[in-house]
Amino acid sequence: xxxxxxxxxxxxxxxxKGGVQIVGPVEFALEGGxxxxxxxxxxxxxxxxxxxxxxxEKARSxxxxxxxxxxxxxxxxSFVFQTPVVMRRTVRENIAYPLLVRGRHxxxxxxxxxxxxxxxxxxxxxxxxxxxxxxxxxxxLALARAMxxxxxxxxxxxxxxxxxxxxxxxxxxxxLRAKADGVRIIMATHDFGQxxxxxxEILFLYRGQxxxxxxxxxxxxxxxxxxxxxxxxxxILV
Amino acid sequence: MNDLLAGLISAFHLIVTLDxxxxxxxxxxxQVTVTAVVIAAAIGLPFGAWLSVTRFRFRxxxxxxxxxxxxxxxxxxxxxxYILLSRSGPFGVFNLLFTPTAMIxxxxxxxxxxxxxxxxxxxxxxxxxxxxxxxxxxxxxxxRMKALLWDGRRSLLTATxxxxxxxxxxxxxxxxxxxxxxxxxxxxxxxxxxxxGKGDFPLAIGLGIVLITLAIAINLAIHILSRTEREGRx
Numbered sequence: 356x357x358x359x360x361x362x363x364x365x366x367x368x369x370x371x372k373g374g375v376q377i378v379g380p381v382e383f384a385l386e387g388g389x390x391x392x393x394x395x396x397x398x399x400x401x402x403x404x405x406x407x408x409x410x411x412e413k414a415r416s417x418x419x420x421x422x423x424x425x426x427x428x429x430x431x432x433s434f435v436f437q438t439p440v441v442m443r444r445t446v447r448e449n450i451a452y453p454l455l456v457r458g459r460h461x462x463x464x465x466x467x468x469x470x471x472x473x474x475x476x477x478x479x480x481x482x483x484x485x486x487x488x489x490x491x492x493x494x495x496l497a498l499a500r501a502m503x504x505x506x507x508x509x510x511x512x513x514x515x516x517x518x519x520x521x522x523x524x525x526x527x528x529x530x531l532r533a534k535a536d537g538v539r540i541i542m543a544t545h546d547f548g549q550x551x552x553x554x555x556e557i558l559f560l561y562r563g564q565x566x567x568x569x570x571x572x573x574x575x576x577x578x579x580x581x582x583x584x585x586x587x588x589x590x591i592l593v
Numbered sequence: 594m595n596d597l598l599a600g601l602i603s604a605f606h607l608i609v610t611l612d613x614x615x616x617x618x619x620x621x622x623x624q625v626t627v628t629a630v631v632i633a634a635a636i637g638l639p640f641g642a643w644l645s646v647t648r649f650r651f652r653x654x655x656x657x658x659x660x661x662x663x664x665x666x667x668x669x670x671x672x673x674x675y676i677l678l679s680r681s682g683p684f685g686v687f688n689l690l691f692t693p694t695a696m697i698x699x700x701x702x703x704x705x706x707x708x709x710x711x712x713x714x715x716x717x718x719x720x721x722x723x724x725x726x727x728x729x730x731x732x733x734x735x736x737r738m739k740a741l742l743w744d745g746r747r748s749l750l751t752a753t754x755x756x757x758x759x760x761x762x763x764x765x766x767x768x769x770x771x772x773x774x775x776x777x778x779x780x781x782x783x784x785x786x787x788x789x790g791k792g793d794f795p796l797a798i799g800l801g802i803v804l805i806t807l808a809i810a811i812n813l814a815i816h817i818l819s820r821t822e823r824e825g826r827x
Binding site for chain 1: 719722723725726728729730731732736740744745
């Protein structure tokens with residue numbers, strides 16, 4: 356499926372905070388299909404770039420444009436945060452919430468939420484207060500809440516940080532399933548293994564700029580920039 | 594010490610015999626306070642939420658003023674409401690002075706800033722947690738306020754009960770605008786002041802114990818009904 360709100364095009368986009376340039380200028384386009392992975396050292400601007408693409412940050416200069424009206428574009432993308440935001444509600448109410456704000460009837464939204472609860476393996480916790488969930492379960496909740504609106508594009512900000520191996524495996528399986536269903540994935544991660552397992556292409560970010568972009572195997576096997584090579588080799592990149 | 598003991602005995606006697614005057618005064622106290630708190634909550638809670646999710650030019654000043662209004666002197670409020678409702682005042686035609694309605698108006702003015710300010714503080718913290726999610730979900734300002742008010746309901750209950758505590762123990766303003774008229778505007782606090790003035794300390798202490806018991810009972814009842822502090826609940 357080719358997402359109709361794509362391509363996403365960034366032209367000389369710059370994000371500044373407190374007088375410091377966090378991202379940019381960046382210029383690239385993302386077409387439909389697959390999984391693009393933003394990779395780079397701490398402070399490279401991965402999260403800010405994801406937030407810029409999603410519309411949570413504003414470009415100080417340059418532009419971020421989608422194929423569609425502003426409202427349509429916002430409604431057809433979802434974001435999973437590094438630290439899942441858990442609302443003070445039950446698990447099923449958390450997952451149903453995006454449908455409620457889109458005007459769906461509560462009963463209908465909860466039925467749909469129950470389907471996603473089963474899908475992500477939280478069946479035993481559906482009626483429990485969400486705050487009692489473990490880290491991995493919270494991330495599953497966040498994924499189900501992101502997927503319930505049937506998005507064209509899914510942004511994931513280091514979705515398995517601080518999770519154990521089993522939880523990471525379960526989350527990755529859900530991401531792969533979304534990808535197989537045609538959802539365009541754009542994710543940030545530190546994890547090289549995860550980039551290989553989930554990604555189709557890599558965007559290597561360093562000091563707020565895209566230093567290299569390529570297919571996963573090409574990037575890891577034949578990096579073309581010195582910074583990327585240093586990063587892949589595990590050396591300290593200052 | 595003797596007065597305290599006599600007060601306890603007096604309170605016990607008043608309650609056990611369901612003293613007619615005590616019941617009337619207590620019910621009026623509750624009627625005035627609950628009405629005032631409901632109105633103040635209807636204004637203060639949404640206002641606190643709105644203040645949390647809205648950015649405008651003089652927001653910080655507005656918050657500072659709101660916090661300062663928490664300490665509004667009841668006597669001054671009473672005086673202003675008295676002037677406004679007196680025959681020569683702008684609202685004199687409504688004949689509200691020395692009625693329970695005047696007492697409710699004064700209490701709403703005193704309690705609304707308390708509820709609004711405390712709810713703003715509670716919701717501001719929740720907004721900090723929810724901000725990115727609610728923006729990401731493309732929610733309207735009304736939907737954000739609704740989500741924050743609902744999910745913060747237990748903190749907001751505490752804010753409302755704080756307002757209730759302030760209102761039920763209030764005397765300065767309601768004495769001025771109510772006048773402490775027997776069978777019309779006399780409430781527990783004004784009755785206590787009257788009995789102290791008459792030198793009937795046992796009865797005053799008895800009424801005081803009833804007032805405290807009533808305030809605690811209302812708080813407990815609301816907490817039990819809203820099922821706060823239950824395991825696994827916010």
